Amino acid sequence: MTTREQLVAETFVELADTLVAEFDVIELLHTLASRSVELLDASAAGIMMSDQRGGLTVMASSAEEARLLELYELQNNEGPCLDCVRSGEPVVPADLAAMRTAWPEFTRRLQEFGFSTAQAIPLRLRSETIGALNLFRTSSTPMTQADLALGQALADVATIGLIQERAIAASQLLAEQLQAALNSRILLEQAKGVLAERTGLPMDQAFQLMRSHARNQGRRLGDIATEIIDGSLVLAGAKTG
Amino acid sequence: MLARVAEILNSIADGGPQASLPVRLCQECVVALSITGVGLTLMTADGLSGGMVAVTDRPAQGMEELQFALGQGPCVDASRSRRPVLQPDLLSTAVARWPEFGAAIPTAGVRAIFAFPLQVGAFRLGVLALYRDTPGRLGDSELTDALAYADAATTLLLDLQDQAGANREHPALTGALDNRAVVHQATGMISVQLGVSPTEALLRLRAHAYATDRPMHDISVAVVGRRMRFDHSEYGSTTIKGGR
Structure with a gap:
């Protein structure tokens, strides 16, 4: 097993291990954000989740820039994470021009922070979308399909844990x-x-x-x-x- | 296991008014397992029965009432210990563990009880009790299925609570609570008559029912109707002629 394969395997175990007594939602989300950066050729990652009232909250980020960019998305009501949560589908812009058209203000701010692209992967189980994973990259080449698929798989595993945790809290x-x-x-x-x-x-x-x-x-x-x-x-x- | 719980819930949800869902769950449980009766009871954290939500036959009802009246038995233990209490041969084992309860078994029409606590984390909701008129164990697969019925009953109670909303009780549970109301009212009155806590008053009420071999419900009705008072005399109570 290569080091990367090993890390992938370890990450799946980490994200699936939600039945332990000291399970903590924020910790799970931080694990998802930081492992995404290590595994997915991203420079920073952030996670937004919907709260009980249907609003969105920035829950975790691998770096301060990612947190600020996500807050910026919420304040200005535009950006890949918002589109992703609304549609429940991955948001992967083709190039900078496409990003500028879709989110002019957000893209300007993104470049100020030294990033070139932003993509978002939904945290979704069946029809329920509970949030999105934002990936910020300095490279301007599009993310590979393999990386996107792995990102979605990590998000899926984390989502199962999160939904399970919500269900337990609700039944209690x-x-x-x-x-x-x-x-x-x-x-x-x-x-x-x-x-x-x-x-x-x-x-x-x-x-x-x-x-x-x-x-x-x-x-x-x-x-x-x-x-x-x-x-x-x-x-x-x-x-x- | 989860699939079986879902299957049980789906099958009882087919048609019919919501209020009878707990009853249907108990009825299906009788058909599915080698048992003759089922009782679904709400319990407080200290093991006090809050009332029967559903019961399938007379012997099961008798067993539920007896355990409430005595404050002892497999259901009380299952709730307190948070573990199933399996008694495949009551006639030979019950007296040693629950003297008063065991003494009533020969005429109760029940020879085996399997009591499963309904709990969610730290919260105890009640007990699903399976009764049989002949002795004998539940097989391994039956035990698994019984646990699935207990899980389904827990889910059902939570669902009813979800529909009712906080600080309310679901109509399907009101009957169970109403049934016990007169006993709790009598407990309150006795606590004043004797100058003791409600917990002790309930013990006195229970003891009196046991000593006089009268149902707790009847004594409670007499107390609430002011035809009977508890006191510190040797006999423990006075009957009042022409009370309200």
């Missing part, structure tokens, strides 16, 4: 909500019992009393219930109807 949130709903329901019923016993009110009126107290005080029913149970809140037993 739902599990927490379900558990909280169950706990608060039990708490509420117990508080109704406590209040009914203390005031002599029927169960439904005890609940009305709790609810109107929560509303009047602008507080959560669950907090009121907790305080009724531990005795720190005593509500008057006047019939409220």
Whole structure:
């Protein structure tokens, strides 16, 4: 195995290894950015990802220039990364003229930083595009098909890890909500019992009393219930109807 | 495994109202495995049953109620230990591990229980319990399939929660929670009557149900209806004539 082949193999393992306990999204993205530079004949790389609200954020970069260029893309709303995320397809401009036509401001800034070309590879799983990998190069010759294919393969492996991580985080949130709903329901019923016993009110009126107290005080029913149970809140037993 | 979970979820999703999805999952599970009944229960982190989401037959229901009433049994242990509790021969093993629960087994119509915790990371959601009226193990492939049903049940509960939104409960789960409401209300009342925490009040309610051989639900209804009070007398409670 050549050194390059070895590095390719190692990179795939690194990017796929997301099930470890200390898995960190930012670290994965930094690995993807820095390995892309080493493997793909690029000078710098940056990664943008869509956030929960549908906006894009610069998440990782191999060099400060790459980060600035990506921020510039976001500020001016033009550039290969944005086109790539929107279309879900790789963006590989043929030459400088094509780049100037597509993104005049971005291309000017790109050249100021000493780069000649920029291409973007989507982070995509089936129909879902979650971001893009931007590759900045000082060489003006187009990227080879082999390098593009390898870049896409690296991006694909990283994307699977990222989507998996998002799914785990989402299901944990739902599990927490379900558990909280169950706990608060039990708490509420117990508080109704406590209040009914203390005031002599029927169960439904005890609940009305709790609810109107929560509303009047602008507080959560669950907090009121907790305080009724531990005795720190005593509500008057006047019939409220 | 993932493919099997997807297959289970697809097959129960075919037609019918959403509220009955948990019931259909349990029914399919009975058909797929060499068992006679299934119960799907919500559990709190400390192993308190939050109510039956679905149950397929009377013996399974009886087992679920009994474990809630006693606060012990394979489902409680599965939830607390976060591991499956497999009891292929209850008649010979249950008494040693769960004395009160085991004592009820001879007349329960259930001879084997396989209880699987439903959990996501650190969160415990409930238990899928498989019941059989004859003793005997689950084969290796059946055990794998049972785990797939448990995963499918977890996914289903999360999906219902996703549809309900934060701080709400899905209508499919409301029935389960309503069922237990009177017990929690009675627990609250007893805690005031005895001057103890709700946790201890629930233990007293359980003990009383066990000692008098009455369902916890009936005692709770009597307490909430103010026909019965708990006190510190020797008997532990007073019956009030003509209570509300």
